[in-house]
Amino acid sequence: MSIATGRAASPLSARSAKKPNVFSRMAAHRTDYLYVLPALIVMMVVIAYPIYYTIELSFYRTPPNLQLRDKVWAGFDNYTAVLSSSVFHEVTLNTVIWTVASTFFSFVLGLGAALSLHREFIGRGLFRALLMIPYVVSAVAASYVWKWLYHSDFGVIGALAVQLGFTSEPINFLDNRQTVLSSLIVVNIWREFSFAMVMMMAGLQTVPEQLLRAAQVDGATPWNRFWHVTFPHLKGVSMVTVLLLMVANFNSIIIPFIMTGGGPADASHIWITHIYQLAFGRQQWGAAAAYAVILFIVMMALGYFYVKALTRGDEARQE
Amino acid sequence: MAQVVLQDIVKSYGSLYAVNHVSLTVDDGEFVALVGPSGCGKTTTLNLVAGLLPMTDGDIVIGDRIVTDLDPKDRDIAMVFQNYALYPNKTVYKNLAFPLQMRKLPKDEIDQKVRAAAKVLDIVPLLERRPRELSGGQQQRVALGRALVRDPRVFLMDEPLSNLDAKLRVQMRTEIKRFHQDLNATIIYVTHDQLEAVTMADKMAVMNKGFLQQYDTPKNVFDNPVNTFVASFIGSPAMSLVPLEVVQRGDQAVLTNEAGWELPLSAMNTRKALKATTNKVVLGARHSTIKLHKSETVGAVPARVYTVEPTGDITFVQAFVGEAVVIVSLDPTVIVRPDEDVWLEFDQERMHLFDGETTMALSAA
The missing domain is CATH 3.40.50.300 (P-loop containing nucleotide triphosphate hydrolases)
Known part of the structure; x- marks a missing residue:
């Protein structure tokens, strides 16, 4: 009899064990937590505390020196000031253009390069290595080189344009409000497409040969084989690549910071460079913190939706 | 189509x-x-x-x-x-x-x-x-x-x-x-x-x-x-193949191996065996065409049992003839033990002879 009741009770306990409350689960594993405690403390200090401190600062008016203990509570003043400023709108637009254009073209070029390097041909290894260079070169060094390439008086690109007769005088790539952002985006694409290429080359390795053969027998043209077999197969790795590119582009600082510092007249500022300038250039710690918090929220939201879209396929597979 | x-x-x-x-x-x-x-x-x-x-x-x-x-x-x-x-x-x-x-x-x-x-x-x-x-x-x-x-x-x-x-x-x-x-x-x-x-x-x-x-x-x-x-x-279990030597004794050919026994061949198989390019031939036999004797029998060659695999309605016995493994199927009522000495009789009508050099089947014609 006791066995029978025990059996009857087990489905119930199984169900309650399925959704236990977080704290009771933690208590059950308290020794495990003890083992990770040192790492946890380090992470609290280097990650959690700065996040907390940034959020705290964003609610204060700060003096333009490092005497942060003189800060004054300002409520949401920083946020309203930031959101209503015209610079905010320009910088946001720049950031969106920068991120979308860099991500899109890096991905498309990377995919194209991966596809052309997927076929066997003489010198494939050399081409692969050459196309990897932008990604392995230091971004700072590359930025300085590009700055010289773009230079209005001594730049190779401007000189070439004149030689080939495209223009009568060298183009002013970086000191012109109209061309500066796109010039920087070109550098960014040059740097990032090789990352996309490596990701897509890895993805291409996983496309089953038999599927391509089946499509060939079924009468698919090379384009149809790419569109119906290869590309759907690359969906997962494409999404990861685009996510990583977007995050990297949203947070990029090196290229604009070194090449223009956000100028001329804020025309090439994106969020991170602007935040940097507000904080360390103009000592407006509170406003910079408010910017950073908004960026943080946007990034978290983007990441959440993206990861959700990414894992939807996996859940369906598990069911 | x-x-x-x-x-x-x-x-x-x-x-x-x-x-x-x-x-x-x-x-x-x-x-x-x-x-x-x-x-x-x-x-x-x-x-x-x-x-x-x-x-x-x-x-x-x-x-x-x-x-x-x-x-x-x-x-x-x-x-x-x-x-x-x-x-x-x-x-x-x-x-x-x-x-x-x-x-x-x-x-x-x-x-x-x-x-x-x-x-x-x-x-x-x-x-x-x-x-x-x-x-x-x-x-x-x-x-x-x-x-x-x-x-x-x-x-x-x-x-x-x-x-x-x-x-x-x-x-x-x-x-x-x-x-x-x-x-x-x-x-x-x-x-x-x-x-x-x-x-x-x-x-x-x-x-x-x-x-x-x-x-x-x-x-x-x-x-x-x-x-x-x-x-x-082809075939499961596969045909057993035994490399042997052919010697002519008057009109008849016999197969021998290093152990010294002799297996006289029928007239038809004699014709086949003598067509071999050298004196080396391979005797091939499917498990169902081989008879197992527990005592010495005329026309049977000595072998030693290696393993016995009962599958239910048929028992497969693997036995060594010289260096070669021969598979024989038995009625499960016959009891054979590993390392037992047995004698194998090959069905002359249904045995195959292959050229030891070229590995090709030998034909009488």
Whole structure:
């Protein structure tokens, strides 16, 4: 009899064990937590505390020196000031253009390069290595080189344009409000497409040969084989690549910071460079913190939706 | 449906010949199995017929057309792959429709053909599902459907059952056989499993190391293997092969080995044995044609039992004759123990003799 009741009770306990409350689960594993405690403390200090401190600062008016203990509570003043400023709108637009254009073209070029390097041909290894260079070169060094390439008086690109007769005088790539952002985006694409290429080359390795053969027998043209077999197969790795590119582009600082510092007249500022300038250039710690918090929220939201879209396929597979 | 002719086809990679001057004719409506161990060139041959690999030399004729230089899509063939090769992102319906879409058929005709094929293969309820939601057997049926929907001149099948579990494989075997009978389809079927070839095919082409060894009906291949390779590859358990020496004693030839015993041959087998290029011959015998004696018997050769494998209605005994292993089947009521000395009597009518040098079967004529 006791066995029978025990059996009857087990489905119930199984169900309650399925959704236990977080704290009771933690208590059950308290020794495990003890083992990770040192790492946890380090992470609290280097990650959690700065996040907390940034959020705290964003609610204060700060003096333009490092005497942060003189800060004054300002409520949401920083946020309203930031959101209503015209610079905010320009910088946001720049950031969106920068991120979308860099991500899109890096991905498309990377995919194209991966596809052309997927076929066997003489010198494939050399081409692969050459196309990897932008990604392995230091971004700072590359930025300085590009700055010289773009230079209005001594730049190779401007000189070439004149030689080939495209223009009568060298183009002013970086000191012109109209061309500066796109010039920087070109550098960014040059740097990032090789990352996309490596990701897509890895993805291409996983496309089953038999599927391509089946499509060939079924009468698919090379384009149809790419569109119906290869590309759907690359969906997962494409999404990861685009996510990583977007995050990297949203947070990029090196290229604009070194090449223009956000100028001329804020025309090439994106969020991170602007935040940097507000904080360390103009000592407006509170406003910079408010910017950073908004960026943080946007990034978290983007990441959440993206990861959700990414894992939807996996859940369906598990069911 | 159409006839398929392979004329002296060759596929080489440098000095390595994957397919070495193979010629064979698959008649209209015939089911031919290409069989052989891995690396024998059977899948390469199939890919050459499909046009998926460039051919080094030779010609392939399908129906009344030489297709040697045509693309796979223009050869009017359909292929079924080992791992089904269904498009994972498409529903079953779209998988079936794909080859028709690629041929730019009108939508209502595609729909009609897809539904007809689905009906034949009993997969109508699965049409809206995706391949990953199907069992292995269902996926295989969809793969057959995708081949069927095109109404091709020849079906090429590359080990279509080897990813299925044993029970399902037997079931799908009968379904494919039925598929062949109902459609009167020309099928070229690659398998490494000789049992599949024997049970399903009208004719089997046994390949080894790129060469076509024998091309005949399963019965003829089983009864009259042309060489020791075919003899050892076809049949389960395989034919036992014992290398021996032939000595002439007057009109009669006898077989001997180092142990010194002599096995006198019948008149017919004497004629065969004396045709050997040297004095080395290989005696071949299937398990059911060998009699096991527990005491010394005239016309039987001594052997030592190695293992005994009871399978229920038959017990297989492996015994050493000299260095060679001979498999004998016994009634399970006969008790034999490992390391026991026994005497084996070979049925002179049904034994095979092969040339010890060339490995080819010896004939009396």
